[in-house]
Amino acid sequence: MCEANAYFIKDGEEVLIMESVDVVEPEGEESWQLVSIFGDRKIIRGRIKGMNLVSHRIMFEEKTD
Amino acid sequence: MCEANAYFIKDGEEVLIMESVDVVEPEGEESWQLVSIFGDRKIIRGRIKGMNLVSHRIMFEEKTD
Numbered sequence: 001m002c003e004a005n006a007y008f009i010k011d012g013e014e015v016l017i018m019e020s021v022d023v024v025e026p027e028g029e030e031s032w033q034l035v036s037i038f039g040d041r042k043i044i045r046g047r048i049k050g051m052n053l054v055s056h057r058i059m060f061e062e063k064t065d
Numbered sequence: 066m067c068e069a070n071a072y073f074i075k076d077g078e079e080v081l082i083m084e085s086v087d088v089v090e091p092e093g094e095e096s097w098q099l100v101s102i103f104g105d106r107k108i109i110r111g112r113i114k115g116m117n118l119v120s121h122r123i124m125f126e127e128k129t130d
Binding site: 001002003004021022023024025026037047048049050051052053054056 | 066067068069086087088089090091102112113114115116117118119121
């Protein structure tokens with residue numbers, strides 16, 4: 001399975017938002033809906049800072065502009 | 066390996082942009098840099114329409130607003 005873990009990066013610290021994320025979809029402006037392989041859903045405000053799929057990582061950060 | 070294929074969706078048609086994408090990073094406003102597991106790099110203008118990691122798919126679309 002190729003799900004990823006989603007993190008929020010703030011002040012250089014990583015906070016795990018959700019494990020085993022399958023789906024990521026935009027939810028209006030600068031928000032994202034995450035859906036895990038277990039069907040859990042979460043809305044994240046912020047923007048995507050980067051993704052490393054081979055490392056199973058999706059990083060979000062606060063929108064600053 | 067958990068890389069994904071990146072597609073651009075336009076008028077309901079899918080065009081394959083890059084196979085075996087590992088890294089996705091924002092590149093300024095509404096552009097994204099894709100890096101494959103082979104080290105190929107490509108800059109895509111548009112926004113993320115959605116990702117299905119278990120299906121190895123990242124979909125981009127034109128920014129319309």
